[in-house]
Amino acid sequence: MSDPLSQLPPPVVGTHSGPQQPPPTPHPPHPRPYGPRPPTATPPADQRPLVVSLAVCMSTTAAMLFLCAFGFVWMIAEVIRDTFDYNNPGEGVLFHIAERFHLSLMQGLLLPLLAFPLLTVVAGFLLLIRKPWPRMAYSLLGVAALGWASYWQQGELRVVIPAGVYIVFCILIVWHNSASRWYAGRLGNDPNPGRMSP
Secondary structure (H helix, E strand, O other): OOOHHHHOOOOOOOOOOOOOOOOOOOOOOOOOOOOOOOOOOOOOOOOOOHHHHHHHHHHHHHHHHHHHHHHHHHHHHHHHHHHOOOOOHHHHHHHHHHHHHHHHHHHHHHHHHHHHHHHHHHHHHHOOOOOHHHHHHHHHHHHHHHHHHHHHOOOOHHHOHHHHHHHHHHHHHOOEHHHHHHHHOOOOOOOOOOOEOO
8 A cells, every 4th residue: 555645746846836036126325324424615714914914013013023122132231330330431322322211201202112013912813803993093003103103213214114104014914905805804706906095
């Protein structure tokens, strides 16, 4: 007697019944957590003009150098007055020069020689404030210093010319058109960047 299970057909390997399934789709790779970001459009930076920074550096540096030189000369003059003998032929000449310098300072020259450089340092740093009045105060102070120097050395104006050219240049560059637009609060999009402001 034969086994009924032996008469069944052998199973087909690799086939299955039912509807056809679509092939699996691969998953997209995960983005890197620290990958480069695409560039984004940024608005133009309202940067301080170069002429403003140049005026600040030139005026404050010159004023502080003048104060250092003036302080050194004044100290040397006081040392000569205290240690040199005015009756000595060799030391007497230097003593009288130091004495005249001291008397000139005490008669009113000390105040402008200290006030103008100190105010120039303050006015120079105030130029960094984005307001109209620091530029006006800076310019008026330069004109006043130039006028006083011309009056003080009215017999020797050639001594004032180098300092006068320096002061006038510092005043003119803060009135450049780019500086005027910056103080007015406008962005740097001027078609004529080389003009001086009216």
